[in-house]
Amino acid sequence: MPSDATMPPADDDSQEPASGLLESEPVELEPVIRKTLQLDLRTPWIAAVCAWVFPGAGHFYQRRYMKGCIFMVCILATYFAGLIMGGGHVVYASWVPEGKRWQYIFQVGVGLPAFPAIVQCRRARSEEFLEEVRFIREVREADFYPEDNKVTADELIELLRIKSSSLQLSPGSLARYRPGEILARWDANSDGVLSMDELPATELWPNGWMAPPIPINVAGEDQLAQWHHKYGALFDMGTLYTLVAGLLNVLAIFDAQAGPLILSREEDQEKKKSIQTRMKFNKG
Amino acid sequence: MMGVIPLLATTNIYWFLVPLVVAISLVFSATRHEHWKPIFSGAMRSTTWSMVLLGIVFLLLLVISWWN
Secondary structure, eight states: OOEEEOOOOSSOOOOOTTEEEOOOEEEEETEEEEEEEEEOOOHHHHHHHHHSSSSHHHHHTTTHHHHHHHHHHHHHHHHHHHHHTTTTSOOOOETTTEEOOOOHHGGGOOGGGGHHHHHHHHHHHHHHHHHHHHHHHHEEEEEEETSSEEEHHHHHHHHHHHHGGSOOOOOTHHHHHHHHHHHHHHHHTSSSSETTTTTTTSOOOTTTTOOOOSSOOOOSSSSHHHHHHHTTHHHHHHHHHHHHHHHHHHHHHHHHHHHHOOOOOOHHHHHHHHHHHHHHHHHH | TTTTHHHHHTOOOOGGHHHHHHHHHHHHHHOOOOSSHHHHHHHHHHHHHHHHHHHHHHHHHHHHHOOO
């Protein structure tokens, strides 16, 4: 059901109607001449859902193109700037006892751009991925592992073949993640010599973006602490940017659903008067 | 794209507030008006106010830090 929102203009000096906006003839009301703005919000709940799924989409649906552009540019620029600041790690979904990412509740306000975090969370919590991380960590911690972290693929396969019995691997892990297969994947990223520190084997595609941190990663370290160490204040600033972007989109959703929060001139003047009265009273 | 991180890391953290304040002001102003003119003038006004306020807080903290 299409619905109209009729509201008095505030301090709109401009006489030109905005896109998707109909300006009716001035109507005389008591002592003050007031214009009314008729705004076609089409189906408000569809607009609200569109606005949440993609910033600005709700306004495009309502044919309020200019406002749609403002919301889209401001919100998406803020969100992606924050995401880049934190190396793509500031937006992730996690609700495990050792790390609850409450910020994601607000970040998901931007809709679609924050959804990959849910997919990454499912992938990162899958038994297969955790098994792979455990396997690589155990290989690294084994006594035969070279101190300089560098080994050729053939050497590592040979070492694993000889020493696999000494590894405390869970049943089936060797069968599922045969060293050759893992190394074949790793080998594509190296020139024959493998440096375990640089290998992205346990980073979820693409480069671990939006994936939750692993409590103990392949290097035996807390990944979240590593991110904080690597990005410093940028990690917090990126979190703030993405969080604010989500909150700003909540305002845009309300605007798509109910129209702008315009105060009439009278309301505005009354508000100013009451503030002035309060100030006088306080001085007195 | 990730090459900008080292550049950003060398930037003073206070500069990051400027684009954030501008974006917040624009979106907030857009939720109160329908025409572009009042949106931008409102955004400019609130950006100026916010920056002045933040500047005062910054100066206050700077003065306090000089005393210590």
